[in-house]
Amino acid sequence: MENHIEIQDDIVIINLSGNLVRSTGEDLKNEVSGLIDKGFRYLLVDLSNVHLIDSYGITVCIAFYKMVENIGGRLLFVNPRPAVEKVFHITRADQKLQVVNSRQEGITAIHEKIRTTVEIK
Amino acid sequence: MPIQLYPIAIDALSSNQEEPLKVNNRKLTIEFEPTFDNVDIMRSAITGICQYSFPTPGAEALTMDFSLAVTEAMTNAVEHSGTNRVTIELTVAATAIIFQMTTNGIKFDPTIPVSFPDLSSSDDLPEGGFGLALIRELVDRVAYEYRNGKNIFTLEKTLICSEKETGDGKSYRNTR
Numbered sequence: 669m670e671n672h673i674e675i676q677d678d679i680v681i682i683n684l685s686g687n688l689v690r691s692t693g694e695d696l697k698n699e700v701s702g703l704i705d706k707g708f709r710y711l712l713v714d715l716s717n718v719h720l721i722d723s724y725g726i727t728v729c730i731a732f733y734k735m736v737e738n739i740g741g742r743l744l745f746v747n748p749r750p751a752v753e754k755v756f757h758i759t760r761a762d763q764k765l766q767v768v769n770s771r772q773e774g775i776t777a778i779h780e781k782i783r784t785t786v787e788i789k
Numbered sequence: 790m791p792i793q794l795y796p797i798a799i800d801a802l803s804s805n806q807e808e809p810l811k812v813n814n815r816k817l818t819i820e821f822e823p824t825f826d827n828v829d830i831m832r833s834a835i836t837g838i839c840q841y842s843f844p845t846p847g848a849e850a851l852t853m854d855f856s857l858a859v860t861e862a863m864t865n866a867v868e869h870s871g872t873n874r875v876t877i878e879l880t881v882a883a884t885a886i887i888f889q890m891t892t893n894g895i896k897f898d899p900t901i902p903v904s905f906p907d908l909s910s911s912d913d914l915p916e917g918g919f920g921l922a923l924i925r926e927l928v929d930r931v932a933y934e935y936r937n938g939k940n941i942f943t944l945e946k947t948l949i950c951s952e953k954e955t956g957d958g959k960s961y962r963n964t965r
Binding site for chain 1: 829860
């Protein structure tokens with residue numbers, strides 16, 4: 669699995685490609701954990717090029733969700749392929765993990781979250 | 790460390806891509822060291838065999854389901870069984886594809902109740918325990934046998950065949 673990271677404003681966009689499975693998930697989990705430790709709270713995980721996700725990949729995604737929720741941030745998954753979306757659905761992970769159709773949709777949603785958070789403060 | 794795979798046997802593999810349905814059974818046996826990298830290699834091989842064996846409409850979904858189910862089985866064996874070898878026997882028949890995995894690790898309990906938790910009402914989100922439930926969801930038959938100190942785990946995906954939908958006399962298979 670390869671991943672490419674972009675940062676737009678305060679949003680980290682993680683582009684994944686390949687398979688999110690047991691052999692690849694641990695490194696990704698550590699990488700995202702490191703980003704959160706550096707203070708990033710808003711994450712877009714682009715799944716467009718992920719061909720297969722297994723149960724370990726799902727637990728990695730749930731771990732991302734918990735990390736981001738704990739710091740009041742927001743995590744969105746972008747454009748999963750049907751095979752990946754199916755696993756999100758079967759495992760009921762889609763009850764917690766929010767999926768958007770495009771990066772732009774995700775960026776807009778996160779900007780809204782940031783704006784709301786600032787207004788409340 | 791180099792990855793080591795031990796191919797044991799390939800029986801009756803068809804060389805005729807035009808008429809794969811006419812081959813009764815094709816069987817591939819591979820033994821490998823229990824590493825996650827080897828699981829990736831085996832998944833790639835099995836995915837390729839599925840794509841080769843089922844060049845029909847609906848085959849992509851079948852292939853993904855089966856590849857994921859066998860990935861879960863192999864990963865579980867590597868992670869939890871303590872085996873020092875994993876032996877896979879893959880049988881491609883006209884009506885089903887059958888994956889049989891033999892390991893010599895600790896006895897596996899296939900009767901463990903498994904289900905997917907309702908995450909919508911849970912604050913304590915689980916980070917595991919989806920694998921066996923996924924397998925049961927993705928294949929049509931799961932069987933387990935403990936014999937002579939070996940765990941024998943079998944997954945079967947049935948193919949539903951229909952020639953009526955094509956109307957052209959060709960033997961396309963519809964897959965579940």
